[in-house]
Amino acid sequence: MIPPKPASRPDRVGLLEYGRRFRRDILSAQPARLYRAWMAEFRTPFFRSYLMNDPALLDLVLKERPDDFPKSDRVREGLAPLLGRSVFVTNGDEWKRQRRIIDPAFGKGRLRDAFPAMKDAAAAMVARAKPGPQEIEVFCSHAAADVIFRTLFSVPIEDALAARVFNEFRDYQRTQPLLNAAALIPLPRWVPRPHRRATTRAARAIRTAIAALVDRRAGEIAAGTAPDDLATKIMTYPDPETGHRFSPDEMVDQVAIFFLAGHETSASALSWALYLLATFPEAQARVAAEAPADWDAFDLGDLSKLPFTRDVFRETLRLYPPVPMMVRETTRAETFRGRPAPLGAQCVLSPWHLHRHERLWSDPDAFDPDRWRRPETKESERAAYMPFSAGPRVCTGAGFAMAEGVLLLSRLIGAFEVAAVGAPPVPVAHLTVRSRDGIKLRLTRR
Numbered sequence: 001m002i003p004p005k006p007a008s009r010p011d012r013v014g015l016l017e018y019g020r021r022f023r024r025d026i027l028s029a030q031p032a033r034l035y036r037a038w039m040a041e042f043r044t045p046f047f048r049s050y051l052m053n054d055p056a057l058l059d060l061v062l063k064e065r066p067d068d069f070p071k072s073d074r075v076r077e078g079l080a081p082l083l084g085r086s087v088f089v090t091n092g093d094e095w096k097r098q099r100r101i102i103d104p105a106f107g108k109g110r111l112r113d114a115f116p117a118m119k120d121a122a123a124a125m126v127a128r129a130k131p132g133p134q135e136i137e138v139f140c141s142h143a144a145a146d147v148i149f150r151t152l153f154s155v156p157i158e159d160a161l162a163a164r165v166f167n168e169f170r171d172y173q174r175t176q177p178l179l180n181a182a183a184l185i186p187l188p189r190w191v192p193r194p195h196r197r198a199t200t201r202a203a204r205a206i207r208t209a210i211a212a213l214v215d216r217r218a219g220e221i222a223a224g225t226a227p228d229d230l231a232t233k234i235m236t237y238p239d240p241e242t243g244h245r246f247s248p249d250e251m252v253d254q255v256a257i258f259f260l261a262g263h264e265t266s267a268s269a270l271s272w273a274l275y276l277l278a279t280f281p282e283a284q285a286r287v288a289a290e291a292p293a294d295w296d297a298f299d300l301g302d303l304s305k306l307p308f309t310r311d312v313f314r315e316t317l318r319l320y321p322p323v324p325m326m327v328r329e330t331t332r333a334e335t336f337r338g339r340p341a342p343l344g345a346q347c348v349l350s351p352w353h354l355h356r357h358e359r360l361w362s363d364p365d366a367f368d369p370d371r372w373r374r375p376e377t378k379e380s381e382r383a384a385y386m387p388f389s390a391g392p393r394v395c396t397g398a399g400f401a402m403a404e405g406v407l408l409l410s411r412l413i414g415a416f417e418v419a420a421v422g423a424p425p426v427p428v429a430h431l432t433v434r435s436r437d438g439i440k441l442r443l444t445r446r
Contacts, residue, residue: 025325027352027429034350036358037336048337053357055383056108057336060329061347062391067092071393072346081203082172084253087396088261097239099396101246102254105233106396111403114230115300117150118404122411123295129412129443133421136439137271141170144266147404150258154227164209169259172202172431179364201219212283214356216249231255260431262397265322266404268432272320273313273409275439276367278420283369284413287312288446291414303403306410311369313405317387319367322432324352332333351386354434360384387406417442 038054047335052058052445057092063070075129087098104110114187115253145166146157204237214235220226221236234254238245252343257317277284287309292298303310328347333340341347371381388395395401412418419442424437 008175027427027433030353032430034353035356035364038359039339041339047344047346048342049348050339050341051348051350051353052255052336053360053384053418055356055360057383058349058354058386058390059206061349062386062389062393066392068331069347070331072327072329074327074329074346075300076142082206083256083260084207085250085258086253088257095393097111097244098243100241101237101241101244102141102234104237104395105230106400110230110233111399112300113228114151115403116139117154118147118407119295121146121150121156122408125408126411126415128415131416131443131445133442135232135438136418136441137267137434138438140270140274141263141267142166143408144258144263144270144404145169147266147408151400152230152255152262153217154231160320161209161213165206165213165259166263168202168206171261172199172206176330185286186229186283188378195439201418207252209254210259211248211252214251214255218248226340258397261395262401264432266401268322269316269320269401269405269437270408270435271435272427272433273316273405274412274418275420275425276316276319277312277409278418278441279424280367283308283367284310286419287413291410298322300403303406306406307373308369309410309413310402311372312405313368313402313409314372314385315367318355318385319365320427321351321387323387323389324433325350349386349389354384354386354432356386392428415446417446418443 032041034051034053037051037055040051042049042051052061063379064306071089076089085094087102090098119276123144124146128142128185129139134205142157145162149155149157149159149162149166152160153162157163157166214231217226217231217235221232231251235246235251277287290306290309292302292305326349328349330341330343330345330347332343334345335341352361359366361384388398388401421440421442423437425437427433
């Protein structure tokens with residue numbers, strides 16, 4: 001059985017019609033040929049962009065010359081009201097300085113420190129789960145947010161400030177796509193942007209709520225009562241080269257992206273993983289059989305005892321990468337596969353297309369967790385897998401995300417059987433890859 005993906009548009013369609021479809025959903029707007037092309041060039045009177053599926057081009061942009069291909073200002077423009085100058089949108093020396101402060105908090109040994117808080121959030125998730133039909137995206141958003149608040153600020157989602165951030169973010173996430181038309185179509189500044197006022201108001205409300213959390217922690221640090229969690233580490237760690245520490249405003253920027261990256265993406269991946277297991281009962285039974293009998297004794301090292309669950313989560317990230325597209329920008333004239341690209345051209349790197357590419361994967365649309373353990377798995381498949389990006393800008397929390405996903409998936413499937421309800425969900429791109437009309441599952445206690 002093949003899990004659903006949105007129907008691609010015909011290979012040829014007019015620019016205005018493409019624009020309308022892009023506004024509705026960037027996934028279904030893409031032509032079917034992109035699932036087999038090594039590169040596609042898009043030209044309009046205003047811009048050029050290049051969608052890159054060629055592994056050599058991916059290495060060039062992400063690994064070999066990353067400084068020559070910074071993140072596009074077009075993406076930053078859409079997300080700046082929420083993320084400010086966070087590590088997700090900055091480039092050059094500013095980005096490097098931010099990573100020097102942030103990376104140690106997610107370094108070796110830090111995941112072990114944070115794992116007990118993840119376990120507490122997983123236990124709380126199972127306790128909240130009720131038998132019967134569930135809107136699983138809402139359920140997973142709550143669980144993923146709880147993980148973020150427990151590991152970042154040592155508070156459960158029931159904390160008043162944490163709940164305020166979660167509620168504001170839930171209302172925001174469908175008003176502003178992670179990639180909007182401006183990311184691929186550099187419109188003149190005078191062209192109105194849809195939802196700009198509503199999005200700006202929502203972003204301001206989220207940042208105000210985050211600022212309250214940061215201020216509370218700053219007071220705890222000053223009083224010597226702050227817990228030794230991720231927020232404390234990041235707020236107190238100086239840049240080893242300059243001695244700079246994040247100011248409160250800078251910390252609000254970083255917490256906003258931690259919440260976006262750690263909450264939205266985790267909730268998306270967990271929702272799709274549960275749907276896939278509901279659709280494939282044999283795989284679900286294997287995940288349930290792996291789940292430990294004694295969760296109290298379960299530790300970070302025991303995740304290695306859940307290899308099939310991990311492969312299910314990896315396969316989910318392949319089929320439904322939470323961030324479907326990333327955009328870089330040329331800083332000088334380039335040549336891509338023999339085609340000239342001017343200064344300022346947009347380089348679109350699409351895990352959504354790479355992970356289902358017909359020339360890179362065997363059975364690209366099939367849900368096949370066992371593919372990750374077959375010795376004959378093609379090297380091209382492993383090279384094309386990039387749910388967390390690659391190179392110097394790889395997601396600093398990738399290890400946290402994998403541990404969290406496997407833990408939550410095993411914990412829930414060990415306690416409940418899940419079954420699909422209603423029509424198959426259709427993926428669309430909002431802040432992350434979500435279902436157009438939600439994902440309905442029925443939970444039954446084991």
